[in-house]
Structures are given as structure tokens and as C-alpha cells.
Amino acid sequence: LNKFKGKLIGVTSKTKKLGKDDPRRIIHSVKMGLALSLISLVYYFRPIYDSFGVSTMWAVLTVVVVFEFTVGATLGKGFNRGMATFLAGALGVGAHHLASLAGEQGEPIVIGFFVFLLASAASFSRFYPEIKARYDYGVLIFILTFSLVSVSGYRVEKIVQLAHQRLSTIILGSLTCVFISIFVCPVWAGEELHNQIAVNLEKIADFLEGFGGEYFQTELSNGESALDTKDEKLFLERYKSVLNSKTAEENLANFAQWEPCHGHFRYQHPWKQYLKTGGLIRQCAYRVEALNSYIKSEIQAPPEFKKKIQDACIKMSSESAKALSELASAIRTMTQPCTANVHIANSRIAANSLKTTLKTALPMDTDLLQIISAVTVTALLVEIVSCAENIAESVHE
Amino acid sequence: LNKFKGKLIGVTSKTKKLGKDDPRRIIHSVKMGLALSLISLVYYFRPIYDSFGVSTMWAVLTVVVVFEFTVGATLGKGFNRGMATFLAGALGVGAHHLASLAGEQGEPIVIGFFVFLLASAASFSRFYPEIKARYDYGVLIFILTFSLVSVSGYRVEKIVQLAHQRLSTIILGSLTCVFISIFVCPVWAGEELHNQIAVNLEKIADFLEGFGGEYFQTELSNGESALDTKDEKLFLERYKSVLNSKTAEENLANFAQWEPCHGHFRYQHPWKQYLKTGGLIRQCAYRVEALNSYIKSEIQAPPEFKKKIQDACIKMSSESAKALSELASAIRTMTQPCTANVHIANSRIAANSLKTTLKTALPMDTDLLQIISAVTVTALLVEIVSCAENIAESVHE
Numbered sequence: 001l002n003k004f005k006g007k008l009i010g011v012t013s014k015t016k017k018l019g020k021d022d023p024r025r026i027i028h029s030v031k032m033g034l035a036l037s038l039i040s041l042v043y044y045f046r047p048i049y050d051s052f053g054v055s056t057m058w059a060v061l062t063v064v065v066v067f068e069f070t071v072g073a074t075l076g077k078g079f080n081r082g083m084a085t086f087l088a089g090a091l092g093v094g095a096h097h098l099a100s101l102a103g104e105q106g107e108p109i110v111i112g113f114f115v116f117l118l119a120s121a122a123s124f125s126r127f128y129p130e131i132k133a134r135y136d137y138g139v140l141i142f143i144l145t146f147s148l149v150s151v152s153g154y155r156v157e158k159i160v161q162l163a164h165q166r167l168s169t170i171i172l173g174s175l176t177c178v179f180i181s182i183f184v185c186p187v188w189a190g191e192e193l194h195n196q197i198a199v200n201l202e203k204i205a206d207f208l209e210g211f212g213g214e215y216f217q218t219e220l221s222n223g224e225s226a227l228d229t230k231d232e233k234l235f236l237e238r239y240k241s242v243l244n245s246k247t248a249e250e251n252l253a254n255f256a257q258w259e260p261c262h263g264h265f266r267y268q269h270p271w272k273q274y275l276k277t278g279g280l281i282r283q284c285a286y287r288v289e290a291l292n293s294y295i296k297s298e299i300q301a302p303p304e305f306k307k308k309i310q311d312a313c314i315k316m317s318s319e320s321a322k323a324l325s326e327l328a329s330a331i332r333t334m335t336q337p338c339t340a341n342v343h344i345a346n347s348r349i350a351a352n353s354l355k356t357t358l359k360t361a362l363p364m365d366t367d368l369l370q371i372i373s374a375v376t377v378t379a380l381l382v383e384i385v386s387c388a389e390n391i392a393e394s395v396h397e
Numbered sequence: 398l399n400k401f402k403g404k405l406i407g408v409t410s411k412t413k414k415l416g417k418d419d420p421r422r423i424i425h426s427v428k429m430g431l432a433l434s435l436i437s438l439v440y441y442f443r444p445i446y447d448s449f450g451v452s453t454m455w456a457v458l459t460v461v462v463v464f465e466f467t468v469g470a471t472l473g474k475g476f477n478r479g480m481a482t483f484l485a486g487a488l489g490v491g492a493h494h495l496a497s498l499a500g501e502q503g504e505p506i507v508i509g510f511f512v513f514l515l516a517s518a519a520s521f522s523r524f525y526p527e528i529k530a531r532y533d534y535g536v537l538i539f540i541l542t543f544s545l546v547s548v549s550g551y552r553v554e555k556i557v558q559l560a561h562q563r564l565s566t567i568i569l570g571s572l573t574c575v576f577i578s579i580f581v582c583p584v585w586a587g588e589e590l591h592n593q594i595a596v597n598l599e600k601i602a603d604f605l606e607g608f609g610g611e612y613f614q615t616e617l618s619n620g621e622s623a624l625d626t627k628d629e630k631l632f633l634e635r636y637k638s639v640l641n642s643k644t645a646e647e648n649l650a651n652f653a654q655w656e657p658c659h660g661h662f663r664y665q666h667p668w669k670q671y672l673k674t675g676g677l678i679r680q681c682a683y684r685v686e687a688l689n690s691y692i693k694s695e696i697q698a699p700p701e702f703k704k705k706i707q708d709a710c711i712k713m714s715s716e717s718a719k720a721l722s723e724l725a726s727a728i729r730t731m732t733q734p735c736t737a738n739v740h741i742a743n744s745r746i747a748a749n750s751l752k753t754t755l756k757t758a759l760p761m762d763t764d765l766l767q768i769i770s771a772v773t774v775t776a777l778l779v780e781i782v783s784c785a786e787n788i789a790e791s792v793h794e
Contacts, residue, residue: 033517037509044505064541108441112434120430144461247644290687
């Protein structure tokens, strides 16, 4: 019993955390419940139920499978479902008619052949990346409807009536979903993507902001910083989620293409540009990942050498951090970033001054081996500065 | 018309490429067609059709949505669908009975309330990562079935009969899918994951193998290598797909958990270990990505310095390449890698000899700035060697 109690407490705290992390999850669940109860009421309105009959259940079915977290995903699925049902229904009626010409013996064979052919072809089409991205669900529904319609043992007039009913109920269900997802606390995939890009930029900026202090801290204040190590470590780890953000971004961009004009975004906003920027940010994140391993590295450069490069390095990383967070806020407010270029220029200057330092700083008796890691750090920082430049260019577009 | 013709040719060549890249795609499509035609025949077997009636369509529906590319995914979906239908059906009958106690006026309200409550709760549960990974589809079907059953206007006895029919047809459909996916050219998610890990290792090994030649080529044979540049570039780019392999690997691991014992794999093979190894390989790929940017870098170290580190660097990268491809083939054959450790030890030795070289090699008048990139390259290679060590350890487990 105690074990059960412990588990219950665990689940409760997890639920609270899930809800707190993103309250829109709770809102989404409530919206789903709302949409379903609304569509269920159709069963109790005699005039509607009478005209649709058993097909009413397709409205319920549609709501359950079409309703998604973002507006774009809901619209895409609803559109796919409606179109596919219509197309496949028409084809199915045709196939059914053709097969019935073959007589009672031949019918199953002809139908089986048609189903086999179309199902195979449609399944294969799902491997095309373009179709997979936008019409995957539609193809599924196409196969489904085509088999159901062509196989069902009804006469053609009966089928046409059924198809009409089913299409109307599916459209009714889709419209309910679309309305609720647009008008009740909408979650726009485009906005999500937009924010995601800004957040990712900020995460990297956070890292760069903290990196200087973290890497050179050992001689700065060895005692003090041990206390807040845990907090600091946490924000130094945040960038890791950027490394694997590709799939999520691509999905959001796909959904966003379905969305009408909303907020600051018009229909057919250049979502591809976001993917490009996202890719550049990931490039930067890979460098950061390489950089990160040097914080924990055991072989540290001799302090006197570190001290020489310290100022320039800290300047480089903090200026690029400023540039990146400037870019992030420019994305958020959708304005041209005005001072980002200044910061990038500053970090370039720091990089150049570092180069001159390096030319002169090397004492004759230095062990090159010992400064390897420090030199690598500076090289990676220079790389990151140019990444930041690329990102800035991409954002300007 | 010409435009259309051009498009047609484009699509045809694309289709050929898709089929050639992975012939299992064609097989999968044919299997899908086969499963559907088989289940469609049920409509024409009078004894089965008579006992199931209109519910037969649920068998077709099940086949379309349950049939997936890998055995694991099919099994998982089939299991989810069956279990969810059973549970939700039982609950739905209960809810329907309770609601009918409320009288004709109260019924819609009580039902609406139940549907709202369960749909919201179930939708929210889909945000738990554990449920999302394994039972996402089940929860969807749960909501679907519960709403359909509790809302439908039938009497309880009629519902029980319907529920029974539907469950049987769904089980029939699922079994068809499972049988065809297991016995006709099966694609095991576990094997996919296994091969994916090996392929990823090989991709990185390829890069490391080629890196030495590519980076130091400028002075080796400037004229000759320009010819096969394109081919070489291609295999130097192959590792890029490793960077974003996380989602695919996690999905495969999820599917693999559903699979029974097959080939060299038993049920509940330690798939988690694969994910861990995959993560380490990605760590290594991030370093490779950082390394790759130096091949194209404009600032190259002075040739005499490069020459000094050349042997050790090439040794390091080719020995780690050998170790990695050794590990890859060990994974493929599921044996203990015997010589991988030797190669790793060799690359360690090379790294150490490089260190001593560096201690002495630095001419007094060297411009540190110029050798920065070369030094960084060596540092990254050292990192990669230790990554390779971690991977080796992980594979041993």
C-alpha cells in the first residue's frame, strides 16, 4: 500500500510539473473534451441525427483523430481527411461499378485486384518525402475509404447516399475541430516555430554568456563559485536540447504551412527561412558542444597564459552572446536587429586583438602541449563568432 | 504537354531511386496491398460476413491503420488498438448504463459530462513522455471507442453485441497484419536499430579514414586529388546524417520493445544500451563536425609545421577509424571486438607521440596564430580518440 501511495505522489507531482511547464497542455486537453462533447450532442439533436443516421459516428471519429495541439496540424489533418474521403469515395464507387459488371463470380476477384493495386501504390507514395511531410494522413484515409467503399456489398445508389452522409459528417467534425482550435486559445505552429528559434538562440547566448566565467573561473574565485555550481551547470547544459531540434522544427514548419494569416504572420510566411536559420543555430550548437568539453577538461593551460588570453576570450564570448540574444529579441519583436551588428563587430575586434596577443604572448619556453586546450578554445570561439555572423545574416533576410 | 512529360520523367526516376535505395519499400507496399485484399475477401465469405455484419468494415479499417513498416510498430499498434477498444468499450457500456438511469432529460448531460471528463484526462495523459512513447495510439483509440460506445443511442444488450463484434473484427484485422508483417519478408525494428548503429559507426570511421588524406593533401599531391574531389567530398559528408539520428533511433527502440525473439535478438534485448551507444556516437559526430570545418578553412598552418604533426595525426585518425569500423563489424556479427582495443591503444600512442613532438617541434620564431587551426585539429582528434574509447566500452557491455 505504501508503495502505491508513493507512486501516486510521484504521478501527481509529475502531472503538476507537466501542467506548469506548459499550461497550454491543460488547455488543449480541455479543448479536446469540449470538441468531443459538442459533437456528441449531435446524437441528441433529432433533426441532425435523423438525416445522418449511423454515419453520425464518423463525426465523432473525425474529431478524435483530427484534433491536434496546433492549429496548423488540425487544419492539415482536417483538409487531408476531407479531400481524401471525397477522392477515394468517388474512385471507390467507380471501382465498385466496374466490378459489378464482371458478374457475381468475378466481382470479388476484380475488387481484390483493384484494392491490391491502389493500396500498394498509395502505400509506396508515402515514402516520397514531399508526400510524407504534407499528405501522409490523407493517403492513409484514401486507402481506408477506397477499400471500405469498393468492398462494401451495397448497391450503387445506397453507396452514393452513404458516401454523401459520411462526407458531410466528416466535414462537420473537421469544422468543429478547426473552429475550436482557432477560436479557443489557439496554439499556432508558426508562432511556436518562431519562438522556438528565438529560444534556441537564447540558450546558446546563455551558454556563451556563462562560458567565459566558467572556463576562467578556476583562478578567479575558486572558493565562492563552488556554491552556485549546480545552478550554473544547469544553464550551461540548456543548449543541449538545441542539438536535436531538427525534427521538431521541421514538423512545426510543415504544420505552419497550413495556417492562415494570424498575428504578425501572413499566409505562406517564409517558413523555409526559419528552417535555414535553425540549421545555422544547430551548427553553432555543435561548436558549443565541442567547446563545452573543455570546461571539464583536466589538462588546463598554465594560469599565466590563460590570463593573457582571458580578456579577449571573455569579450569574444560575451559579445557574441549579446549579439545572439539581440538577434533573439529581434526575432521575437519582428524588428530589424539594430545593435547586433555592433556586438558582432566587437567580437571580431576581440578576436583580432587576441590574434595579436597570441603573436607576442608566447614566452620562449612555453610547453605547447599545455596550451593546446586553451588555443583550441579560442579557435572554437572564433568559429562561433562567424556562426553568429551567419545567423545574423539569415535573420536579416 | 512538354512540361507534364518532364514532370512525369522526374517522378519516374524518383520512384526508381526510392525503390533502389531500399527495396523493402516496394515489398512493404505489396504486403500492405496483400493484407488489405485478404481482409476484403472476408466480405465475400458468407459465414464470416453473416456473423459480423456491418462490423466487418472495422477489420478493413484496422488493417489500414495498424499495418506499419516494421514488425514492432505493427505489433505495438495492434496491441494498443485491441486493448484500448476492450477497456474503453467496457467503460463506455458502464457510462451508458449510468447515464440511462438519469432519465431521458438527464442522459445527454450526464453522457456529455463523462465524455468531457475522460477525453480531457486521456488527452492530457498523452503528454507524459512514457505514455507518448508506447501507448499514444492506444489512448487515441480509447477516447474514440469510449465516445462512440457511450454516445450511441442503442440499448445496452445491443451495445454489448456490437462491442463483441467490433472487438472480434479488430482482433481479426490486427492478427492479419501481424501475421503478414512477421511471415512475409519481415522488417524488424530491432534489427534496423542494430544496423543503424553499425552504419553510423562506419560513417564516422569513413570520415576519419579520409580526413588525414584530405587535410594534409594540399602538399601531398595537389594535382592528382582534384579529380576525385567530388567522390571524396561525398563520403566526407556522409557522417552528417548521424548528427540528427536521435529521433529515429528512439522510435526504433520503442518499436523494438514490442518485438518477440527473432534472429540473434531475444525478447527484451537491452535496447536501452543501443540508445546509449547511439548517444556516444553522436557525441563523436559533433566533434567530427567541428573538425570538418577545418578542412575547408582558409587559414592553413605553415607546411613545415604541418609536416611535423602529419604522421601522428594521420595515424590517430586512421587508427580510430579502424577501431570504429572494427566495433561496427563486431556489432554486426554480435561478437566481442578483439582487435579494436589494439587500434585504440595505437591511436593513444600516436596521440602521446604527437604530444612529445609538439614539445620539441615548435621553432622559436613560429607565429602561434598560424598554427592555431592545426593545433585545434590535433586537439579535436585527441577528443575523438577518447570518444572512440567510450564507444568501445559501451559496445562491450
